[in-house]
Amino acid sequence: xxxxxxxxPLLRLADVHKSFGAVEVLKGVxxxxxxxxVVCIIGPSxxxxxxxxxxxxxxxxxxxxxxxxxxxxxxxxxxxxxxLRRKVGMVFQQxxxxxxxxxxxxxxxxxxxxxxxxxxxxxxxxxxxxxxxRLQDKxxxxxxxxxxxxxxxxxxxxxxxxxxxxxxxxxxxxALDPETVKEVLVTIRELAEEGMTCVLxxxxxxxxxxxxxxxxxxxRGVIVEHGPxxxxxxxxxxxxxxxxLDQIL
Amino acid sequence: MSxxxxxxxxxxxxxxxxxxxxxxxxxxxxxxxxxxxxALLLAVGAAEAAAEPGRPSILGTLWRWTPLLLEGFVFNIAxxxxxxxxxxxxxLAVGLGLISPNPGVRGVSWCLTQLFRxxxxxxxxxxxxxxxxxxxRVGGVTIPFPGWxxxxxxxxxxxxxxxxxxxxxAIQSIPYGQWEAAESLAFSRRRTLWTIILPQCVKRMLxxxxxxxxxxxxxxxxxxxxxxxxxxxxxxxxxxxEGGRPxxxxxxxxxxxxxxxxxxxxxxxxTARLERRFQVRI
Numbered sequence: 265x266x267x268x269x270x271x272x273p274l275l276r277l278a279d280v281h282k283s284f285g286a287v288e289v290l291k292g293v294x295x296x297x298x299x300x301x302v303v304c305i306i307g308p309s310x311x312x313x314x315x316x317x318x319x320x321x322x323x324x325x326x327x328x329x330x331x332x333x334x335x336x337x338x339x340x341x342x343x344x345x346x347x348l349r350r351k352v353g354m355v356f357q358q359x360x361x362x363x364x365x366x367x368x369x370x371x372x373x374x375x376x377x378x379x380x381x382x383x384x385x386x387x388x389x390x391x392x393x394x395x396x397x398r399l400q401d402k403x404x405x406x407x408x409x410x411x412x413x414x415x416x417x418x419x420x421x422x423x424x425x426x427x428x429x430x431x432x433x434x435x436x437x438x439a440l441d442p443e444t445v446k447e448v449l450v451t452i453r454e455l456a457e458e459g460m461t462c463v464l465x466x467x468x469x470x471x472x473x474x475x476x477x478x479x480x481x482x483x484r485g486v487i488v489e490h491g492p493x494x495x496x497x498x499x500x501x502x503x504x505x506x507x508x509l510d511q512i513l
Numbered sequence: 514m515s516x517x518x519x520x521x522x523x524x525x526x527x528x529x530x531x532x533x534x535x536x537x538x539x540x541x542x543x544x545x546x547x548x549x550x551x552a553l554l555l556a557v558g559a560a561e562a563a564a565e566p567g568r569p570s571i572l573g574t575l576w577r578w579t580p581l582l583l584e585g586f587v588f589n590i591a592x593x594x595x596x597x598x599x600x601x602x603x604x605l606a607v608g609l610g611l612i613s614p615n616p617g618v619r620g621v622s623w624c625l626t627q628l629f630r631x632x633x634x635x636x637x638x639x640x641x642x643x644x645x646x647x648x649x650r651v652g653g654v655t656i657p658f659p660g661w662x663x664x665x666x667x668x669x670x671x672x673x674x675x676x677x678x679x680x681x682x683a684i685q686s687i688p689y690g691q692w693e694a695a696e697s698l699a700f701s702r703r704r705t706l707w708t709i710i711l712p713q714c715v716k717r718m719l720x721x722x723x724x725x726x727x728x729x730x731x732x733x734x735x736x737x738x739x740x741x742x743x744x745x746x747x748x749x750x751x752x753x754x755e756g757g758r759p760x761x762x763x764x765x766x767x768x769x770x771x772x773x774x775x776x777x778x779x780x781x782x783x784t785a786r787l788e789r790r791f792q793v794r795i
Binding site: 321323345346347349350352353354356358360361362363364373374377378379419422423426 | 688691693694713
C-alpha cells in the first residue's frame with residue numbers, strides 16, 4: 265500500500281458493520297475526515313454513535329468493512345493496536361481518570377510508561393497541558409477532589425499528552441451540569457482552532473454548529489444525512505433528521 | 514398517613530431498623546474480651562474450690578507452665594504467618610489466572626480455587642501430612658521436612674484459594690472504564706493490570722484478607738490433630754503432666770482461648786476500622 269500523505273483523509277471509514285450478538289449496531293457506516301477537520305456525529309440514543317468511536321481505536325473489533333487511520337487498516341488481525349492508539353486519543357463520557365493518581369500523574373503516566381519518554385520532558389509537557397486546560401492550580405489534586413468539568417479537562421490533557429493525530433470525544437459533556445459543560449467545550453474549541461483533528465459524538469447542537477466542519481446524523485446504524493453545519497441545520501430533509509432536530513432544538 | 518407528605522416507598526432516613534438509625538454490623542468489642550477473662554477467672558475459682566487441699570494453686574500451675582504454653586503459641590503464630598505469606602503469593606498468581614484471557618490458565622486456576630476453597634481445612638491438612646515425605650534427598654544431602662512445615666503448606670492451600678477469590682473479586686469490582694481508558698492510552702493489558710487496576714484493588718482486598726488471616730491463626734490449632742507440637746498439643750500434655758486433674762481442664766483450655774482472643778481481637782478491630790474507612794472513600 266502506498267504511504268499515507270496529508271492530502272488523503274486522516275481517517276476513512278468504509279462500509280463498517282458491527283453486531284453485538286443478534287443486534288446489528290452499525291449497518292454500513294462510511295465517512296472521511298481530513299487532517300484538521302472537526303467532525304460531529306449526532307443522532308438519537310442507541311444509533312451506534314459511540315460504537316463508531318470505539319471501532320476507530322480498536323476498542324471494539326468490527327465485523328466487516330474498513331477503517332483506515334493514516335492509511336493503516338484497523339480491521340486487520342495483524343494490527344499493532346498499541347501503535348494505533350498512540351495516534352488516536354479518546355475522551356470518555358465518564359472521564360475514567362485513574363483515581364489513585366494525582367491529576368498531573370494522570371497526564372504523565374502514559375508518556376512515561378508506554379512511550380518511555382524522558383521524565384523531565386514529560387513533566388514539562390504535563391505542566392503545559394494542565395495550564396492549557398486551565399487547571400495548573402489543580403495539578404496535585406486527586407480526581408475525587410475535582411468537579412466533573414475539571415476531571416473531564418484533566419482527561420483531555422491526559423489524552424493530549426500522547427501527542428495524538430486524532431482525538432475522539434464520546435459525549436464528553438453528557439454527564440456534566442450546564443455550567444461546567446461550557447468550560448469543557450471551550451477547551452475542545454481551542455483544540456479545534458489549533459488544528460487538531462477531532463471526531464465528536466455530541467448532543468450539544470449549538471457547539472456542533474459553531475465548531476464542526478461537518479455534521480453526520482446517524483440513526484439505527486446508518487448515516488442518514490450529512491453536510492456542513494449551516495446547510496445541515498437549515499436544510500436537513502430526511503424526516504428522521506427533522507424529527508430529531510425538532511426534539512432537541 | 515402520619516408521615517404527612519413522605520412517599521410510602523421512600524422511608525425517612527433512619528427509619529430502616531426498629532431502633533432508628535442506620536443498621537450497623539455488630540463488631541467485636543473490648544467488653545467481649547472482659548467476658549472471656551471473667552469466664553477464665555470463674556473457672557479458676559471453681560477449680561480452686563474443687564481441688565483437694567495441699568495441691569498447688571490453679572493460678573500457680575498456670576503461671577508455672579506459661580513459658581512453655583506461650584512457646585507453643587508463638588509456634589501457632591509462626592505457622593499462620595508463614596502459611597499466609599506462601600498462600601498470598603500463590604493466591605495472587607492463581608487469582609490473576611482466574612481472569613486470564615487464556616482459557617487453559619483460567620480453567621486450571623478455577624479448578625485449584627474451587628478444590629481448595631471447598632475442602633475442609635483438616636482434610637487438606639491430612640492429605641499434605643501423609644502425601645509429603647518427611648525428608649528430601651538432593652544429591653546425597655538430606656533435607657528434613659518436619660511436620661510443622663508440612664502443616665504450614667497444608668494451611669497455605671486454602672489461603673491460596675481464598676486469596677485468589679479475593680483478588681478476582683477486587684479486580685472485577687474496578688469499573689470497566691478504567692480498562693478502556695488505559696487501553697485507549699496504549700497501555701498493554703499487563704501494564705494496565707499492574708499499574709492501574711491492582712493498585713486500586715489493594716484497599717478493597719485488605720479487609721477480607723486480614724479477616725482470612727484471623728481464620729488461619731485460629732485454624733492452626735488443627736495441626737495438633739496431625740501431631741504437630743503447638744499450643745493445643747502442649748495444653749493437653751501439660752494437663753497430663755499435672756496428673757490429669759479434671760478441675761484443671763477448664764482453666765487450661767480457657768487460657769489457650771484467651772491467648773487466641775488477645776491475638777485475633779486487634780486484627781478484627783483493625784479490619785472493621787479499615788472497612789468503615791474504605792466504605793466512605795472509594
